Amino acid sequence: MPNEMTIEENVLYIEALSHALRDEMRHDPSVMLMGQDIAGHGGAFKITKGFLDEFGPQRVRNTPIAESGTIGIATGAAILGQRPVIEMQFADFISCGFNQLVNVAAKMYWRTECAVPLVIRMPGGGGMGAGAFHSQNVESWFLHSPGLKVVAPAFSDDAYRLLRSAIKDPNPVIYFEHKFLYRRERTDLKGTEIKDRVVGEANVRRSGKDLTSISWGWMTHRVLEAAEIMAAEGVEIEVIDLPVLSPLDLDPILQSIEKTEHVAITHEATRTCGFGAELAARISDEAIWNLDGPVTRITYPDSPSPFNKKLEADRIPSVDVICDGWRQALQS
Amino acid sequence: MDQPANSSTSNTGAPPEVSPAAAWLDTGSDHALREMHAYMRLTREWDLRYEKMFKTGALSKWYSSVGNEAATVAAASAIEKGDALVSLHRDAGAILRHYVDIESLIPEIFPSNMNLIRQPLGGDSRERLFRLACQMLGRQHGYSAGHERSYHYNHMEPEHGLIHIGMISHLGSMIPVAAGAALSFQQQKSDRVAINFIGEGATSTGDFHEGLNIASVWKLPFILIIENNHWAFSTPTSQQYACDNLASRAIGYGMPGVEVDGNDPIAMHQVMQEAVQRARSGEGPTLVEAHVGRHRGHSEGDDSLDQVPGDELKGYLENDPMDLIETRLVNGGIVSRAWLEEIREKCAALIMEVVDEAMSMPEPEPNSDRSIHAE
Ligand SMILES: Cc1ncc(C[n+]2csc(CCOP(=O)(O)OP(=O)(O)O)c2C)c(N)n1
Ligand SMILES: [Mg+2]
Numbered sequence: 001m002p003n004e005m006t007i008e009e010n011v012l013y014i015e016a017l018s019h020a021l022r023d024e025m026r027h028d029p030s031v032m033l034m035g036q037d038i039a040g041h042g043g044a045f046k047i048t049k050g051f052l053d054e055f056g057p058q059r060v061r062n063t064p065i066a067e068s069g070t071i072g073i074a075t076g077a078a079i080l081g082q083r084p085v086i087e088m089q090f091a092d093f094i095s096c097g098f099n100q101l102v103n104v105a106a107k108m109y110w111r112t113e114c115a116v117p118l119v120i121r122m123p124g125g126g127g128m129g130a131g132a133f134h135s136q137n138v139e140s141w142f143l144h145s146p147g148l149k150v151v152a153p154a155f156s157d158d159a160y161r162l163l164r165s166a167i168k169d170p171n172p173v174i175y176f177e178h179k180f181l182y183r184r185e186r187t188d189l190k191g192t193e194i195k196d197r198v199v200g201e202a203n204v205r206r207s208g209k210d211l212t213s214i215s216w217g218w219m220t221h222r223v224l225e226a227a228e229i230m231a232a233e234g235v236e237i238e239v240i241d242l243p244v245l246s247p248l249d250l251d252p253i254l255q256s257i258e259k260t261e262h263v264a265i266t267h268e269a270t271r272t273c274g275f276g277a278e279l280a281a282r283i284s285d286e287a288i289w290n291l292d293g294p295v296t297r298i299t300y301p302d303s304p305s306p307f308n309k310k311l312e313a314d315r316i317p318s319v320d321v322i323c324d325g326w327r328q329a330l331q332s
Numbered sequence: 333m334d335q336p337a338n339s340s341t342s343n344t345g346a347p348p349e350v351s352p353a354a355a356w357l358d359t360g361s362d363h364a365l366r367e368m369h370a371y372m373r374l375t376r377e378w379d380l381r382y383e384k385m386f387k388t389g390a391l392s393k394w395y396s397s398v399g400n401e402a403a404t405v406a407a408a409s410a411i412e413k414g415d416a417l418v419s420l421h422r423d424a425g426a427i428l429r430h431y432v433d434i435e436s437l438i439p440e441i442f443p444s445n446m447n448l449i450r451q452p453l454g455g456d457s458r459e460r461l462f463r464l465a466c467q468m469l470g471r472q473h474g475y476s477a478g479h480e481r482s483y484h485y486n487h488m489e490p491e492h493g494l495i496h497i498g499m500i501s502h503l504g505s506m507i508p509v510a511a512g513a514a515l516s517f518q519q520q521k522s523d524r525v526a527i528n529f530i531g532e533g534a535t536s537t538g539d540f541h542e543g544l545n546i547a548s549v550w551k552l553p554f555i556l557i558i559e560n561n562h563w564a565f566s567t568p569t570s571q572q573y574a575c576d577n578l579a580s581r582a583i584g585y586g587m588p589g590v591e592v593d594g595n596d597p598i599a600m601h602q603v604m605q606e607a608v609q610r611a612r613s614g615e616g617p618t619l620v621e622a623h624v625g626r627h628r629g630h631s632e633g634d635d636s637l638d639q640v641p642g643d644e645l646k647g648y649l650e651n652d653p654m655d656l657i658e659t660r661l662v663n664g665g666i667v668s669r670a671w672l673e674e675i676r677e678k679c680a681a682l683i684m685e686v687v688d689e690a691m692s693m694p695e696p697e698p699n700s701d702r703s704i705h706a707e
Contacts (some may be wrong), residue, residue, distance in 0.1 A: 005552020021672065030519075035488060038563040041545045055626075058518075059519075063546065063552070064542075064545055064546060064549060066542035066545065066546060068508065068538060068539055068542050069511075069539065069541075069543050069545065070508075070542075070546070071507045071508070071510070071544025071547045072505065072507070072508025072509045072511070072512060072539060072542070072543060072545055073508045073511050073512035073515055073543070073547075074512060075508075075509050076418075076497070076508065076510060076513040076514075076515065077510055077513070077515040077516040077519065078512070079486070079497065079509075079512070079513065079516075080416070080495065080512075080513050080516035080517075081516055081520070082515070082519055084518050098507060099502055099505060100508065100539075103500055103502055103505065104500055104505050104506075105503075107488075107500070107705070109705060109706045110479070110702060110703070110704045111480050111484065111485070111500075112475075112476065112480075112485055112486035112497075112498070113486075113706075114486050114488065114497075115706035116706075117706075146704045147704045149688060149705070168614035171704040171706050189429075211445075231526075232563070252340060254449060265452075265522075268589070304592065321478065
């Protein structure tokens with residue numbers, strides 16, 4: 001089967017996802033899609049529009065509203081050689097399939113040495129006034145479950161590359177795709193090499209000498225904007241984006257801190273036990289003597305997402321809030 | 333319609349072919365009874381051995397499958413090479429039936445002209461039995477190398493068409509997973525099937541509903557066998573469900589549901605054969621409700637059997653499937669009591685030998701870095 005790569009300029013994040021799925025399905029006949037309304041309708045976000053026609057009903061399957069059953073069935077099929085990719089209609093609904101994921105799929109390899117090549121695509125995140133059950137950032141639930149890999153790309157090229165890697169990976173991968181970025185983010189797909197595993201990645205998206213910023217998903221875009229503002233004030237932020245949260249590539253973070261001596265983590269997820277807490281702990285373990293101030297966290301408060309957009313916006317770290325957080329970190 | 337058409341290779345519209353075995357099984361022929369009996373006896377001795385070890389403290393936990401042997405042995409007698417077995421905590425009968433060629437371990441257990449119900453998988457039965465014992469005892473040579481308890485493991489031998497997916501503790505969870513094994517067969521356009529067991533207690537879980545529903549909508553080659561022993565730990569069925577029986581739930585999923593006496597391996601095997609035929613020919617899943625007795629407490633050493641009223645318990649013990657089949661064999665003039673005793677001794681000796689050997693095997697070395705990811 002061809003292993004062709006889409007090479008295209010100025011590709012929307014959401015199109016990058018479609019390209020990755022289509023290219024991987026053309027390449028590997030054991031890849032199959034399951035999800036609610038993904039077949040004729042093309043999914044709630046139309047990412048699989050046209051897939052039914054190209055790949056047929058055997059490989060593009062509408063499921064009933066049954067997250068647990070779907071993840072369980074995908075796990076069983078994966079053990080015996082299929083490569084299912086499940087679309088959660090919204091990331092939030094994964095809670096209904098939680099047990100299948102963290103107890104059956106995640107632990108399968110450790111328990112039995114049977115690989116579970118499974119991807120769950122998770123349209124997540126807020127910013128659209130979608131309320132408490134269509135806005136969440138639940139990466140921590142899965143980072144706390146050994147056996148899963150967790151991906152959260154911020155850019156179209158990473159989204160494309162990493163979705164293909166996730167499908168090739170012989171392990172269950174939770175793939176967070178940010179709804180706010182779907183039709184806002186655009187990058188060129190340049191044909192970057194596609195690995196056949198998801199490995200830790202920490203990418204320096206902007207270099208600076210004064211403070212290391214760590215973020216992923218939508219927040220990386222806000223962080224980059226904030227870094228522009230700080231640059232005008234003469235403060236150079238080093239922006240590290242984590243398209244892969246687990247496995248974690250800590251080394252680039254530690255190297256950056258050695259240079260900047262200051263670090264701030266920005267995430268859209270709620271604060272307590274968010275991934276920022278784990279990063280802070282790891283940085284303390286490995287680099288506390290290189291720090292010239294406490295590890296700063298800029299996060300959503302410990303609150304569900306309100307429906308009203310103003311109320312929601314007040315909770316999501318804004319460019320201003322991020323700049324303030326950095327200024328404070330640099331003062332201490 | 334977006335749903336996949338059924339993908340069986342053999343769905344020609346013609347009535348399913350009944351394998352030659354089914355005809356003579358109807359009568360519970362001499363050979364069928366002898367074959368069922370042999371594996372049931374092996375299973376009974378397997379359990380009795382571990383029950384004893386539990387009492388002496390050599391084992392920390394044991395869930396007995398005493399009383400389930402007829403249902404489980406007969407169910408696994410209906411599958412073949414390449415089919416998937418997904419088992420639970422009282423399914424030693426299905427595992428032993430699937431793994432072991434008893435004739436290779438106990439020569440002359442069957443007459444030379446024996447008409448076998450199912451062919452063994454091939455491969456080394458003794459080694460499988462030994463590794464199974466190691467698994468029960470948490471030894472390095474067990475199927476999970478000591479990382480998982482008793483029946484919580486997978487074992488695959490692709491070269492012999494052995495596909496066995498074990499349980500996790502969370503009851504009900506394996507139903508969708510087993511249906512997923514069936515989905516993989518459908519995707520590969522193979523006529524293999526997946527069978528899965530569940531206690532009646534776990535039919536109250538959401539995964540029972542979700543798994544069966546999707547299996548039926550997608551016409552998966554899947555058979556779910558409820559081992560209804562009428563108790564879940566200490567809870568009787570009257571506190572578990574309000575319908576008359578569980579087989580009729582199948583109506584709600586648009587699949588056949590069959591109630592069967594799980595103490596009668598011949599009846600059970602017939603039901604299973606029909607369900608397997610149906611699945612192989614692309615007609616979809618079947619729900620089988622096998623009534624069995626509660627012979628032991630929930631787990632060895634607890635007092636949950638005290639909850640079972642005396643008369644009810646008496647009924648179960650009087651209908652011990654092991655006694656029933658032996659009486660049938662003797663009354664039918666098929667074998668003598670002395671022969672049955674000889675087989676019992678041989679099975680017990682074999683199990684004793686294998687378990688002793690497993691006991692002498694090394695425990696795993698500490699390895700907190702065991703990989704959580706496939707490479
Ligand atoms: C989801 C879940 N809840 C609770 C338990 C604890 N538990 C283990 S076995 C059992 C009873 C099971 O009864 P049943 O399904 O009828 O099987 P049986 O033991 O009678 O064969 C319970 C409550 C469990 N293992 N999983
Ligand atoms: Mg029960």
